[in-house]
Amino acid sequence: MPRHLVTLGLLTCIISSGCGLSAGDTALGLGVAGGAAAASGGGGDKGHGDGGPLPLPKPSNPSPFDGETGVSTTPTLTWYAPGADHFSFFLTKFQPPDGYVGELTTTSYTPALPLDADTSYYWRVDAHSDTVGVGSGIGDVWSFRTAPPPGSLVWAKSAGGENDDRGNSISALSDGTAFVTGWFNTSATFGA
DSSP: OOEEEEEEEEEEEEOOTOOOOOOEEEHHHHHHHHSSHHHSSTTSSSSSTTOOOOOOOOOOEEESOOTTTEOSSOOOEEEEEESSSSEEEEEESSSOOOOEEEEEEEEEEOOOOOOOHHHOOOEEEEEOOOOOOOOBBBOOEEEEEEEETTTTOOOOOOOEEESSSEEEEEETTTOOOOOEEEESOOOOEEEE
């Protein structure tokens, strides 16, 4: 008599076309590895009817957020990845990120050494699960730019005209807005 591995458990379905379940439904799953159901694609240890692994959602909600600027040179990068229990982490100055850092078991990473100031970085997190029949969630490429070193020139604009003009003072707000006071004679051009 042939023997088959049978698993019985409670599972939450990741909704896909033709799944037969609605959002929030829970199903009692019975999988037979090597039996007739598995051979016909109607069960087995692969996760769903087409014989492939269940898709694991790709990581989301990165911090720093994608495209963020002024990031600390000693950041802690975090992400959200439900259902994953380990991650392949990539971080580099180049696009696409080919700088494989390693495997992580947490949803955060802090570089061991400070990053370069005023530099763009690209990062990606691939989510994995040790659960049989669950595939990987290959992450999107995210980017951020570190802050310039303290005291460095961030911007410069010229202003003035053909006749006498004077700048008296400059003040900057925390949002980056700058105020300049002074005077000019006849006409002046700002932001050139």
